[in-house]
């Protein structure tokens with residue numbers, strides 16, 4: 001049977017003898033070498049890798065944290081779980097809660113969730129509440145509802161989410177044989193960059209520079225203040241007031257990394273390059289780290305050693321964005337002669 005991260009990293013996670021293990025076999029995601037993309041970034045062969053977190057059971061890295069958060073909620077006798085989400089946290093919570101037999105209520109910003117993610121929450125049987133507002137407003141409503149109703153919050157403010165997500169760093173160290181010199185990733189609520197930095201600190205002596213990227217229209221950590229009306233095509237990082245702000249700044253400073261911003265055009269460019277050059281279809285938000293790498297290389301930023309880009313979610317989550325681009329397609333009648 002496929003083991004999930006709770007079984008594989010039990011000794012490094014807050015899992016006790018009485019903790020029920022709610023798993024879908026998350027983790028153990030591929031780390032693939034990306035030489036064509038490396039060439040684009042002016043980097044040598046064998047120096048750039050992609051961590052395909054879209055290969056997790058519900059299609060995003062959120063499953064790493066959710067297997068633990070839901071297991072612990074069940075252990076503590078929770079009445080139900082609840083979250084606010086731009087889509088992936090909700091899809092993941094809904095799936096694991098279904099397995100645990102727990103009620104799951106998800107608060108989604110109306111119109112701000114990619115189609116694939118919305119249908120996942122519906123299929124897994126979550127109680128879906130659409131909030132006429134943005135993510136930050138949905139989160140405030142979720143938190144006050146949870147307090148009043150006695151539900152467990154499974155947003156990344158839940159420390160078990162961070163604990164579970166740190167296992168991504170353990171895997172990269174195992175897959176490369178050591179920590180890389182750089183890690184590039186998108187930053188939204190900043191739970192993931194916080195979790196990876198914790199994971200690397202626990203994994204051993206080698207530590208990458210943590211290179212986080214926000215979308216230019218939703219870059220509170222770059223601006224140093226919350227953004228009231230965050231705007232970007234990358235809905236998973238359309239967040240104006242990150243919950244794990246302190247953790248992200250700590251990761252940046254302690255690792256001597258950076259948190260930068262990339263435009264929507266740069267995100268979309270990286271998103272399309274990943275698919276065409278590497279055969280890797282991720283969602284737009286996931287491409288923000290790669291966009292950041294290409295941007296800073298273009299500006300002459302030196303990279304020495306190996307770099308890993310975390311591709312946080314699967315491209316099929318968001319089937320609408322690709323349909324906005326033009327493609328060449330042939331339409332033929334059967335029986336005709338087709339010249340290629």
Ligand SMILES: *Cc1c(COP(=O)(O)O)cnc(C)c1O
Nearest residue numbers: 088188189190191192236312313
């Ligand atoms: C949640 C999410 C992010 C952002 O992660 P944070 O922990 O909020 O910084 C990025 N990409 C995808 C696909 C996500 O689902």
